[in-house]
Amino acid sequence: MITALPQPLKITLLVHDLSSRGAARWAASRPFLLYHALTALGHGVEILGFNFGGEPPEAAIAQQFPLTVLPGAKLPQFFRDAGAMRRHIHGDLLYPLRPYLSSLGLALWHRWHTGKPVILDIDDWVLGWHGGDELRYPTSVKQLARDILKPDGALRDLEHPLYLRWGEKLVKRADAVTIHSQFLQDRFGGAYVPNGKDTERFNPEKCDRLASRQRYGLEPYRVLMFPGAPRPYKGLEDVLMALDHLNHEDLRLVIVGGSPYDDYDQELHRRWGRWLIQLPIQPTAAMPEIVAAADIIVIPQRDTPVTRAQFPLKLTDGMAMAKPIIATQVGDMPKLLGDTGFLVQPGEPEAIAQTITWIFNHPEAAQAAGQRARQRCIEHYSLTAMSQSLATVLAPFTP
16 A cells, blocks of 8 residues: 655656657656656656657657657757756656766756755666776777767767766765666665556456467467567577477467667577567557466576666566566576576576476466466565655655
8 A cells, every 4th residue: 555745746757868769668668657656656747858859759658648858959959958958847856767967967957056856766777788887988089079079979969978977977966866676776876666567457367368369379379478579688599599499389489579779680580480479569558468378478688787787677577467487597587586486597598498398397386486476576566566665765855
């Protein structure tokens, strides 16, 4: 049960990129989970962000959430856009997401003018995608001058890794920090706020498993599912090699959506098309019935600094839907699953194959593990649990 705070706040969520290639590509991304958890506490929430030349937010997201999206230009024109954004900020408290200069930097600038407190949320180690602490820039004065002075210079882009590094140095200036993984807490400190799952919507009792399998053409198969888009670090190649090893004609790996960045999913089809079924990208509302069609959920993350920082939302999809889950011992996944899932070392297809065999040979034990996973998700990783964590974080800022 959620207990609202004595006096509600008006909270402004500040997002670096609210285009459909950024946070506004799907309704289960961190800003929208925070919105649901904060409004459940009785707070008023507005969501502000920039669009740096991408497509506008998905229509369903624009209709569901109170968004203000302003154009974002490259530097130095961005300073004009940042000034325009400040005029749309109405919150008593600013809640920027990730240490971008366009989110955290803007929030700190606004605090300097108004005194409004700033809580920073960090849900990914963005600098890790660019070499992390090994990043070396610039490599020469010539490179620096070129990147600053040329009209298309790299330093005109707010997403340049140098600015991400600067943004990380500003983290300690926030009044509070929230994170969702041990890796991020070790790096930045802050309070743990899990990604909350709507366990009422993701409820196996509300889905017809057989009807879902028929609807998506999965009825003839034993289905392993990764309910997301493929990327190299997600380890799907290890699952496909496990299926090669088992060589059972009725096994399939189902992935949902495709990579928006490259042709990685096409490469998977070229090598393992025999085992793959790829569903098109689906609205968030359709995901419970899709997950209901699976026999096993697989989250086979590779071990990298970036994956150690993550809280895989697809893991709690499977937990909430009471599915047997095969995951790797990477980051927080062992802690998230506890004794409710089946853990293997990353990069070990044979271990995945053995676990698949065990699950199908022991259906009652596998089903019991799935039920424990759902109960664990309700207790620790539901929207209610997320709201309770946020209530503690916000208490010092509440009149």
